[in-house]
Amino acid sequence: MATSIEDVARRADVSISTVSRVLNRHNVVNAQTRKRVEEAIAELGYRPNVFARGLMLRKSNVLGLVLPDLHGEFYSEIIRGANLKARECGYHLLISSVTADDDGQDVLATIGAQGLVDGMIVMVTEMSSRIRTSLGDAPVPLVVLDGDIQGATHDTVAIDHRNGAESLVRHLLSLYPTSPIVFLGGHATNLDTIDRLNAYQKVLAEVGREPSQKDIVYLDYSYETAFRYASERVLEWSAARSVVFAANDEMAAAVVDAALAATLDVPADLPVAGFDDTRIAQLTRPRLTTVRTPMAQMGAKAIELLCERLESPDRPPNRVTLPTEVVVRESCGGPPAPGS
Amino acid sequence: MATSIEDVARRADVSISTVSRVLNRHNVVNAQTRKRVEEAIAELGYRPNVFARGLMLRKSNVLGLVLPDLHGEFYSEIIRGANLKARECGYHLLISSVTADDDGQDVLATIGAQGLVDGMIVMVTEMSSRIRTSLGDAPVPLVVLDGDIQGATHDTVAIDHRNGAESLVRHLLSLYPTSPIVFLGGHATNLDTIDRLNAYQKVLAEVGREPSQKDIVYLDYSYETAFRYASERVLEWSAARSVVFAANDEMAAAVVDAALAATLDVPADLPVAGFDDTRIAQLTRPRLTTVRTPMAQMGAKAIELLCERLESPDRPPNRVTLPTEVVVRESCGGPPAPGS
DNA sequence: CCCCGCTATGAAACCGCTTGCAATTGATCT
DNA sequence: AGATCAATTGCAAGCGGTTTCATAGCGGGG
Numbered sequence: 251m252a253t254s255i256e257d258v259a260r261r262a263d264v265s266i267s268t269v270s271r272v273l274n275r276h277n278v279v280n281a282q283t284r285k286r287v288e289e290a291i292a293e294l295g296y297r298p299n300v301f302a303r304g305l306m307l308r309k310s311n312v313l314g315l316v317l318p319d320l321h322g323e324f325y326s327e328i329i330r331g332a333n334l335k336a337r338e339c340g341y342h343l344l345i346s347s348v349t350a351d352d353d354g355q356d357v358l359a360t361i362g363a364q365g366l367v368d369g370m371i372v373m374v375t376e377m378s379s380r381i382r383t384s385l386g387d388a389p390v391p392l393v394v395l396d397g398d399i400q401g402a403t404h405d406t407v408a409i410d411h412r413n414g415a416e417s418l419v420r421h422l423l424s425l426y427p428t429s430p431i432v433f434l435g436g437h438a439t440n441l442d443t444i445d446r447l448n449a450y451q452k453v454l455a456e457v458g459r460e461p462s463q464k465d466i467v468y469l470d471y472s473y474e475t476a477f478r479y480a481s482e483r484v485l486e487w488s489a490a491r492s493v494v495f496a497a498n499d500e501m502a503a504a505v506v507d508a509a510l511a512a513t514l515d516v517p518a519d520l521p522v523a524g525f526d527d528t529r530i531a532q533l534t535r536p537r538l539t540t541v542r543t544p545m546a547q548m549g550a551k552a553i554e555l556l557c558e559r560l561e562s563p564d565r566p567p568n569r570v571t572l573p574t575e576v577v578v579r580e581s582c583g584g585p586p587a588p589g590s
Numbered sequence: 591m592a593t594s595i596e597d598v599a600r601r602a603d604v605s606i607s608t609v610s611r612v613l614n615r616h617n618v619v620n621a622q623t624r625k626r627v628e629e630a631i632a633e634l635g636y637r638p639n640v641f642a643r644g645l646m647l648r649k650s651n652v653l654g655l656v657l658p659d660l661h662g663e664f665y666s667e668i669i670r671g672a673n674l675k676a677r678e679c680g681y682h683l684l685i686s687s688v689t690a691d692d693d694g695q696d697v698l699a700t701i702g703a704q705g706l707v708d709g710m711i712v713m714v715t716e717m718s719s720r721i722r723t724s725l726g727d728a729p730v731p732l733v734v735l736d737g738d739i740q741g742a743t744h745d746t747v748a749i750d751h752r753n754g755a756e757s758l759v760r761h762l763l764s765l766y767p768t769s770p771i772v773f774l775g776g777h778a779t780n781l782d783t784i785d786r787l788n789a790y791q792k793v794l795a796e797v798g799r800e801p802s803q804k805d806i807v808y809l810d811y812s813y814e815t816a817f818r819y820a821s822e823r824v825l826e827w828s829a830a831r832s833v834v835f836a837a838n839d840e841m842a843a844a845v846v847d848a849a850l851a852a853t854l855d856v857p858a859d860l861p862v863a864g865f866d867d868t869r870i871a872q873l874t875r876p877r878l879t880t881v882r883t884p885m886a887q888m889g890a891k892a893i894e895l896l897c898e899r900l901e902s903p904d905r906p907p908n909r910v911t912l913p914t915e916v917v918v919r920e921s922c923g924g925p926p927a928p929g930s
Numbered sequence: 931c932c933c934c935g936c937t938a939t940g941a942a943a944c945c946g947c948t949t950g951c952a953a954t955t956g957a958t959c960t
Numbered sequence: 961a962g963a964t965c966a967a968t969t970g971c972a973a974g975c976g977g978t979t980t981c982a983t984a985g986c987g988g989g990g
Contacts (some may be wrong), residue, residue: 299704301644312706323662326663442882
């Protein structure tokens with residue numbers, strides 16, 4: 251059995267109340283007494299029991315981070331950014347992914363583990379997700395990450411995909427004004443995909459073009475699926491002088507590989523653009539023109555908002571939008587890569 | 591204030607003892623009563639308070655995962671594997687990285703958060719790490735991941751780097767029997783680097799060769815550092831008909847890029863091999879010959895051991911070693927890539 | 931008819947800590 | 961000198977559960 255506050259009290263010859271006061275920086279404790287207590291604590295290597303403390307204080311110093319998946323660099327960077335900031339704020343991070351089957355169910359269970367976390371960050375990427383509905387009655391402060399939930403009563407960290415996507419499409423149009431642009435998305439219900447698709451359609455509309463249905467393809471964000479699909483299309487795309495705009499870097503890399511496998515040149519025969527600017531974008535040859543998403547910053551900012559809310563629970567819901575930025579490399583032609 | 595067991599008791603018109611019994615599946619509760627209680631629970635959306643429960647049961651259902659870093663796919667995959675298995679076993683995952691400065695200090699703090707976690711997985715990759723010493727008196731069951739701590743009293747998940755590295759070096763020697771082999775490691779104190787270096791030296795010794803000191807280089811596992819370093823050496827290496835064995839894929843990719851930038855051909859002018867078989871290995875051109883490390887499996891296995899120990903605390907310490915495997919692709923020449 | 935044993939339930943102790951309130955003490959004020 | 965006050969410290973009441981032990985009800989055997 252670990253040492254308890256009582257052991258410390260006995261050793262320092264005071265009551266447990268006094269020990270508790272020393273612990274909680276109530277500076278109402280006499281200097282000498284405090285010293286005795288602190289010595290006792292040190293000698294015993296005492297550490298207060300989290301549960302007992304949490305029971306009174308209703309605080310665990312743990313924040314929950316719920317992601318739709320843990321696969322790939324995208325989420326990994328979010329975690330990294332979140333972890334760093336959480337540490338900075340004195341919190342630990344409980345991480346969980348919500349798979350398709352447990353879905354909302356489980357978020358509530360995680361949350362519902364009453365008091366386990368002081369607050370949560372939930373990343374919502376599926377429109378249909380049951381989470382979205384169950385979010386309303388979360389028993390703890392919530393920050394929604396990258397999920398555009400209207401009428402939200404909670405804090406939100408949004409990413410300006412829209413803007414990034416629009417800029418990218420404009421960039422593509424400026425280089426290839428008449429080319430068809432093939433859009434490769436994730437699932438049709440994926441919010442990011444929807445955003446990017448909207449941006450794509452909007453920009454085309456601006457120049458009076460209407461994308462043909464067959465140029466809008468929903469895949470699943472994975473390299474493998476994209477590679478299989480692209481392998482069957484690259485020749486056709488190339489023949490039509492198309493440009494490919496993939497909704498993430500993995501799929502873009504797959505298209506590049508498929509093109510190369512078909513002995514096409516990228517970008518000469520088939521320009522390709524990605525999204526996110528993960529490490530992948532710099533490792534493929536040619537390197538990917540893409541849109542930089544501030545992944546680590548997303549995690550950090552979400553934690554920051556959460557911590558702020560924990561400190562002042564009554565302030566109005568906050569919404570921050572992080573900027574994105576087009577990164578031009580070689581996979582699309584255009585200006586020779588600027589150092590990057 | 592959330593609903594408590596007392597609310598449920600009142601609503602079901604029973605005592606809290608009975609509610610508690612229903613909750614804990616003591617099947618000593620009368621069927622009718624149980625039904626009433628369950629209805630009350632459902633109607634109130636009651637969930638037992640984690641702290642109160644933990645206080646009595648001394649159990650949080652949270653496991654800690656402490657990694658040296660959260661950067662890159664390597665750790666990301668470990669987390670993914672661990673998370674999946676943890677869920678399967680009914681646990682949540684608390685993730686933390688130990689940075690150089692807080693080091694052991696903090697592991698104890700995390701652990702020391704008395705009772706916050708029921709057990710921990712600690713990945714130790716630095717010889718000098720203070721963690722290693724503070725590990726002995728962990729107050730909770732511990733699984734050491736990939737750290738070869740001798741005389742260990744805890745469970746261990748080891749990776750057979752040694753074997754993988756030896757096979758890889760033999761493979762290189764079979765292709766380039768007389769070439770100098772340049773070893774690019776992480777920090778000199780990094781345990782994995784040490785293992786791989788030992789394997790490298792052992793195999794060379796077997797064929798009666800002694801690596802020259804200048805062919806053993808310690809960097810820091812990062813792409814950037816490796817790229818800078820390699821950029822200055824590739825011509826020299828190529829001239830000496832050297833082969834590069836990098837201790838991870840990132841550095842191998844950097845060497846490939848540096849070589850390409852110097853208009854060398856890989857593998858013709860400079861064969862390069864990596865380690866880990868992260869996604870990177872498949873995305874570079876040429877793709878990397880490397881050693882597959884079962885990253886997700888490492889995380890999963892560690893959780894598995896931990897859960898088993900939590901169930902039977904007295905069983906003798908267990909040690910499992912996960913196998914690695916050489917993956918031959920194009921960055922080193924050799925047999926034409928087999929499908930992969 | 932009484933006692934026994936079994937089942938179902940409630941009362942209360944306890945887990946370790948925080949905190950409001952009362953008590954003690956020595957000093958200051960009138 | 962008596963009262964007031966500030967500074968310390970201890971007492972004890974929870975926080976919300978689990979669990980031991982006692983109690984109540986009830987059918988059956990002697």
